[in-house]
Structure formats: C-alpha cells, structure tokens
Amino acid sequence: MSRVYNFSAGPAVLPEEVLKKASEELFEYRDSGMSVMEMSHRSSHFQDIIDRAEEDLRFLMGIPDNYHVLFLQGGASLQFSMIPMNFMTINRTCDIIHTGTWTDKAMKELEKLGSFRKVASSEDTVFSYIPEISGIDFNDDADYIHICHNNTIYGTKYVEIPSNIKVPLVADMSSSILSEKIKVTDYDIIFAGAQKNIGPAGVTIVILKNSLVDRIPDGIPTMLDYRTHIENGSLFNTPSTYSIYMAGLVFQWLRDLGGVEAMEKLNRDKAELLYSCIDNSALFKGHAVKKYRSIMNVTFSTGSADLDKKFVSEATQNGLSSLNGHKSVGGMRASIYNAMPIEGVRKLVKFMNEFESHNK
Numbered sequence: 001m002s003r004v005y006n007f008s009a010g011p012a013v014l015p016e017e018v019l020k021k022a023s024e025e026l027f028e029y030r031d032s033g034m035s036v037m038e039m040s041h042r043s044s045h046f047q048d049i050i051d052r053a054e055e056d057l058r059f060l061m062g063i064p065d066n067y068h069v070l071f072l073q074g075g076a077s078l079q080f081s082m083i084p085m086n087f088m089t090i091n092r093t094c095d096i097i098h099t100g101t102w103t104d105k106a107m108k109e110l111e112k113l114g115s116f117r118k119v120a121s122s123e124d125t126v127f128s129y130i131p132e133i134s135g136i137d138f139n140d141d142a143d144y145i146h147i148c149h150n151n152t153i154y155g156t157k158y159v160e161i162p163s164n165i166k167v168p169l170v171a172d173m174s175s176s177i178l179s180e181k182i183k184v185t186d187y188d189i190i191f192a193g194a195q196k197n198i199g200p201a202g203v204t205i206v207i208l209k210n211s212l213v214d215r216i217p218d219g220i221p222t223m224l225d226y227r228t229h230i231e232n233g234s235l236f237n238t239p240s241t242y243s244i245y246m247a248g249l250v251f252q253w254l255r256d257l258g259g260v261e262a263m264e265k266l267n268r269d270k271a272e273l274l275y276s277c278i279d280n281s282a283l284f285k286g287h288a289v290k291k292y293r294s295i296m297n298v299t300f301s302t303g304s305a306d307l308d309k310k311f312v313s314e315a316t317q318n319g320l321s322s323l324n325g326h327k328s329v330g331g332m333r334a335s336i337y338n339a340m341p342i343e344g345v346r347k348l349v350k351f352m353n354e355f356e357s358h359n360k
C-alpha cells in the first residue's frame with residue numbers, strides 16, 4: 001500500500017523528507033556507530049542534536065534571549081497543571097477564555113490548584129467562535145490569562161489576542177505553533193505538544209519568559225518545577241531523545257522551506273482551497289464562524305450523520321485518511337498541518353466535489 005494523505009488531528013502527518021532523512025539515519029547516526037534511539041542523552045552527539053533543535057526553533061519563531069526554551073514530557077496536558085503550580089502563586093487565581101475541550105481540561109486542573117474566572121466562553125454554540133477580546137473585562141489580580149490559540153476540535157483560532165493587559169499571557173499553541181507568524185513577546189508562556197506541527201508525540205515545547213521564574217515557590221516536586229529543567233538544559237532526566245531528534249529534523253525542513261512566513265502562506269493557500277469548496281457547496285457546511293476559522297483544522301459536515309459516515313468511509317477508500325470529526329462536534333475534520341502537502345488538499349477538494357455530485 002502506498003502512503004495515504006493523512007488528515008489526522010494528531011499524531012499527524014510528518015514531512016516525507018524528514019521521514020526519509022530519519023530512515024537513512026535510523027541504523028547509524030552520522031559517525032556515532034549507533035541509532036539516536038540507542039544514544040546516551042549525555043553524549044556529545046545528543047547534546048549537538050538538542051542544541052541545534054533549540055537554535056533552529058529560536059530562529060524560526062524569533063524567540064528572544066530573555067525566554068527559555070524547554071523540551072519536556074507529559075504532553076501539553078501536563079502543562080495544565082505545571083503552569084498553575086509554578087505561576088499561579090501570587091493571588092492563586094487566573095483568568096481563562098473558554099473555547100473548548102482543551103480549556104475545559106485546563107480549568108479542571110486550575111480548580112484543584114487555586115481558582116479561576118471564566119472571563120468569556122463560546123460554549124453556547126459548541127465553540128464555533130472565539131469570544132471578542134474587546135468585550136472582556138480581565139481581572140488585574142489574576143496571576144495570568146490562559147488561552148487556547150487554536151482549537152483543534154472545533155477548528156477555530158484567535159485573530160486577535162488579549163493585549164494591553166496587566167498580567168502575563170499563557171497560550172496553548174499545540175495545534176498552531178509554527179503555522180503562522182506570531183510575536184513571541186506578545187506572550188509570557190507558549191506551550192505545545194509536538195505531535196501536530198513539530199514531530200512525533202513524546203516531547204512538549206515550553207517557551208517561557210525568564211522573569212516569571214521568580215514566581216516559582218519552593219516545595220514543588222522536582223520534575224514539575226520548571227527550574228529543574230531550566231538549570232539542566234532539559235536534561236535533568238532522560239528526555240524523549242528520539243522525538244527531540246525528529247523535532248530537530250522538522251525545524252531544519254522548515255528552515256530550508258523558507259521559515260514560518262513561507263509556511264504561513266502555504267497554509268493559508270491550503271485552507272482557502274478547502275474553505276472555498278465548503279462555501280461553494282450546497283452539501284457541506286462549515287462548523288466555525290468565518291472570522292475565526294482555523295488554518296490548521298477545518299471542520300465541516302453534511303448535516304446528516306449517515307452521510308458523514310459514508311463520506312469518511314469513501315474518502316478512506318480513496319487514500320484520504322482520518323477525516324472523521326471529534327465526537328463532540330461530529331461531522332468531518334481535515335487537519336492540514338504544515339506537513340500536509342497542497343496536493344493532499346487538492347485531492348480532498350476533488351473528492352468532496354465528486355461526493356457532492358453523487359449525493360445530491
């Protein structure tokens with residue numbers, strides 16, 4: 001069987017060039033005589049791999065020197081606990097904009113570790129939009145504001161983020177990191193699980209403003225204290241070595257491609273192809289409000305659960321994989337991360353048009 005176009009929300013498609021490079025180096029990495037998987041995380045080869053990965057990520061995102069870059073484990077989900085444990089430490093409360101499952105999961109942890117104010121929410125329409133920032137009354141006493149930058153399940157993204165705020169901004173960028181140009185200094189903490197735009201599951205990127213470190217109280221379990229990982233260059237314990245190596249290859253691939261700016265243009269072109277197909281269709285209807293449409297996760301349905309099921313099944317037979325929507329929204333979801341080639345989106349659009357003509 002040949003490779004399919006994989007629209008999975010994560011773990012997700014990886015660039016073919018990266019997979020090929022990794023397979024060339026799988027058995028023996030350069031002159032090391034071993035695979036990266038077999039290599040000590042204390043070896044000079046691995047030190048070069050992690051240093052290069054950090055350098056490339058800093059270059060790609062324009063991360064200034066006053067931010068730490070960490071390669072952690074526990075997924076984006078562990079950050080829902082680590083961030084409050086370390087930083088919700090002054091007034092023990094934070095503000096959160098509720099835009100779906102991933103902020104719901106964050107709230108569940110906040111509740112255990114302090115308190116939070118749900119300052120806005122889009123739950124009234126199954127999270128089909130992002131609440132207007134200008135209408136939100138943020139709490140100056142909050143230790144920080146938490147947002148989910150791109151909502152993987154619903155296909156929505158922020159077009160404007162909280163600014164002129166007096167407290168730090170924390171953003172979950174699991175499904176949008178490296179997909180579009182952002183200004184890192186607009187945020188105080190950015191975190192992202194790797195398995196969408198960065199590499200295989202297993203490593204979580206945390207970008208953290210240095211000045212926040214002063215807030216960390218003593219007494220946090222060692223592995224949950226960011227200082228442990230800062231002081232040890234993400235090598236306090238055995239990190240997810242192979243995932244970091246793969247992330248490094250993805251960063252080099254993105255640099256060779258022209259960086260985040262070039263990637264964003266391609267991502268917008270891909271998203272435009274799909275959204276215009278949906279907008280011009282009498283059968284398919286998009287879930288997200290136009291203004292807040294994600295360029296990474298495109299959610300749509302036919303309005304009939306049976307027809308949606310038929311669509312997903314026939315698409316799979318046509319080499320278009322993992323198009324089923326999340327159970328909380330239903331319908332379909334096409335995740336078109338950085339590594340999804342535009343040919344995959346063209347093939348999907350062609351299939352959608354054909355499906356529509358056969359199912360009027």
Ligand SMILES: Cc1ncc(COP(=O)(O)O)c(C=O)c1O
Nearest residue numbers: 075076077102152172174175193
């Ligand atoms: C926006 C967002 N946040 C958090 C998570 C959870 O990530 P993990 O599985 O790495 O804990 C996901 C997973 O899909 C996600 O899409």
